[in-house]
Amino acid sequence: MIKSVSIGEEIVITTKNKIGLLADISKMLADEGINIEAAVGYMIGDVAKLMLVTSANLRIVGELQKQLYKSVKEIEEVMVEIENKPGALKVVTTELKKAGIDIRHLYITSPTSAGGSSRMVLETSDNEEAIALLSKYI
Numbered sequence: 370m371i372k373s374v375s376i377g378e379e380i381v382i383t384t385k386n387k388i389g390l391l392a393d394i395s396k397m398l399a400d401e402g403i404n405i406e407a408a409v410g411y412m413i414g415d416v417a418k419l420m421l422v423t424s425a426n427l428r429i430v431g432e433l434q435k436q437l438y439k440s441v442k443e444i445e446e447v448m449v450e451i452e453n454k455p456g457a458l459k460v461v462t463t464e465l466k467k468a469g470i471d472i473r474h475l476y477i478t479s480p481t482s483a484g485g486s487s488r489m490v491l492e493t494s495d496n497e498e499a500i501a502l503l504s505k506y507i
Contacts, residue, residue: 377448383440386417
């Protein structure tokens with residue numbers, strides 16, 4: 370059920386929420402030819418938090434910082450490619466639970482075609498151990 374496991378980076382943007390924030394950021398990325406591969410966003414009070422995995426994180430982080438966003442940083446994440454079928458998430462989460470590895474946050478992309486893979490992006494209490502553990506199931 371697990372096809373691949375690797376370390377990756379996600380961009381975390383924390384800023385004052387405003388209408389059109391994601392539109393502005395996605396336009397900036399599109400203008401640079403950078404693809405958004407996975408994304409999650411939410412708002413708490415008047416603060417917005419966006420987490421993005423892109424095709425060129427390093428190229429865009431400086432530009433985002435120039436745009437005066439409150440906080441832009443890169444965070445190391447575990448990237449897991451899983452089959453899109455029942456039980457795939459269970460395998461990953463059960464193995465991490467058995468090893469005592471805490472999942473701090475997680476989101477999953479949808480497959481682009483029938484029978485395709487999904488990408489799971491997760492931050493854990495021990496990313497290196499999570500990769501070693503999950504790599505056994507490839």
